[in-house]
Amino acid sequence: KLPNRARMQAIRSLPMSFSERRNIRLFMVIFLTVLNLLCQHFVRHTLPLKCGSWASVRQRLVIWQDTLKEIGGRFGTSVLSYFQFLKWLLMFNIFSLLINFCFITIPQIVRSPNITHPISFRGLELLTGAGYFNQTVLFYGGYNGEVIKTQPSYNMQLAYLFTIAAYLVLCGVSLIYSMARSFQRNFVLVAGPAYGGAWRLLCSWDFSVINEKAIQHNKDNLSIQLKESLSERLQKKAVVSVSAKLQQISLQLLAWLLSLGLAVGSCTGIYFLELNLNDISDSGNLEEEASTLLVPVVVSLINLVIPLIYALVNKMEHYTNPRTNVYVIILRNVLLKMSILGILCYYWLSDCWESFVGQSVYRLVVVDFIFCLLGSFFTEFLPNIIGTKCFRSLGVPEFDVATNVLNLIYAQTLAWIGIYFSPLLPVIQVVKLFIIFYLKKVSLSMNCQPPKRTGRAAQMQTVYIALLFFPSFVGALSMVAYTVWSLKPSEQCGPFQNLGKPFQVVLDWMKGVQNIPGSEWAWWTFEHVLRNELFFYLITLIVLVAFLAVENFLIALSRKSYIVIIIVIVLSPSPRLMFLCKKLEETSLPEENEAAAPKNN
């Protein structure tokens, strides 16, 4: 199938009209048929392509198609990329929800032991996740790891571990693949003029914008940018003096010190706040439960306020290259968010601690959602009112793609960390993402204008996917892996109650497999290959390299097809032989003939 696909890709990539491409394809089919005859066996030339059908399957699963087109038509590609990123994350969470529900929750609900609910349901549980929810299947504590005695028996412990492991592995593979593709297509290490190259501006005209006002807006912006680039070119002649450079560098250093200091300060603050609060108990005391909300509220406040401070600090330093500017801002924000999460993860260890961690993550997710709503209000709705009614000079706000994408990445990191401790957390994440999509869409149309600078959306897309993989997914994965491999699960609750560590269950199972005759190979593979650490490093390397190489291989193969086709045409025979070959084509493609038969007169 592989060479066939490359050949098809070669034909599609020909910049000529449709009828000419049809003729080329005909020649290629003739050549292949002749070749087959010569080799004395018929290869079935299957049409249509199987890989084409995968793309059409994906298209059928598309939701929000019209909405996305409308957004792209008015606001352009970079804003559209935010909404596409959100949709992609939603797919991850829906998948996780489905498999968790099918393999873990339903068996538990069906075979549930008698769990007494000492506390009645009060409204506060939706925010804190404690109290009534404590003993339900929402959290780790609600699962009791028994082996369900049906035919065949269903081991809940193994199911819990393997479902979550399978989901995380699939996520990892999907992320690596997207990253490799995106890197290959979009990332160009440019050595030439940094920004404001006139060609770059002209060629970045966004063809997907179809709203007339937006097009006019883009035209005005483009002329402003062109004029700016012209004046920049003239100004470049001026030499920057040494003292000015020193001043610039010292300002940048100061800005970095300030941002790192703020990040470290907020981390220590949160750590001591956690230390001083008591653990949640099932005492049912309303005040105590409400006080557990303090930490998530503080975390979300920090996540809202400090990036604004960073934006202010950024105004005082001047980077010559606007691209560097954007990367610096993103780096600082990522450092802040990930260090806060790191400190929280480090803190979470106590009695029936898995449920406690699950509840903390749940609280963080819910409060983050509330602050996202508030944030949208403050950063989009209010500036719009101010810009149009009070200070007209400020104008309507722009949609800040970078900050919003970073918020999405943070929310997804929380979901990935929490999945081991709270298997139904994806439900909340799915609901949250749905609501955020519609909220941002409404806010966009009511409050924002299209971006002024046609930023490099494609390159930023690669950066966002890479950020989603590297600190976010890998960090969450390491935390879950550490919990499974090394920490002692709590004694009174959860599916791994009597074991030294959760991974023990897999070891015991493999020992059981060893005793079954005929499957020693499985045990041997497990013991000597999978448990060897070097194996994992090798696998990672191989996977990364493979995905990057496959694309290049296909391109190289398609070039070879050019030569094949040139040979065909050089050998292009007389009309009589062509007629003969056409007849051959018809006989070797019987399924086309049934439809084509009436055409032949």
Add this chain to the structure above:
Amino acid sequence: MQIRLYRNCQVEQEGEVWFALVKFVSARNKDESNQRLCRTNRTNNTMGATASKLPKDQLSEYQELTFLTKQEILLAHKRFNELLEREDRQQIGGSRVPMNKILTLPELKSNPFRRRICQVFSTSDLRDGSLSFEDFLDLLSAFSDSATLEIKSHYAFRIFDFDDDGTLDTGDLEKLVNCLTGEMDNTRLTSEEMKQLINNILEESDIDKDGTVNLSEFQHVISRSPDFVSSFKIVL
């Protein structure tokens, strides 16, 4: 005859040999394709009401020859049908839609390059910018998500080449900039700025210093801006 042509070509790249050969062959086979077009017309007439739907073998052929998926081709078929006159709807294979009707599509209505796009993709002998269904599919394929950088840069070059002479000279560049900037007095570039801008453009991209930008120089410049592929997109 073909072998002699191969040797006479003064081009170095394998790709250009390929194009030259294929152009020669396709010129020879042009009447054949016209005959096929007429045959489809006659067959569609006899097929009656079912001709307004796309037959399965044609659909798979379109899928193979363009970058579009099945859903996109069917949607294009539906939208193209709506543009045709009522009596032409039975023979979608052979009819052409005049340019002014194509320009009523919302995706092209406000596009600054709409006329050039129609002219570039039209294969009509009258050079009036009218598109047949296959031209329309060609258009959507070049502007689709999965089209390669080479295809997009090739067609972008032809669209920007307003006088169709195969290179982008000063006149073409000036028209290009005027298309993309506003028409209001405060946003339009003055003639001084225009001269300076065109000088900058030529400085950046004109490698052989002949005062014009040819296809390979254009593709070289385009390859350094990765945003081009994602912004050169029109979706129905």
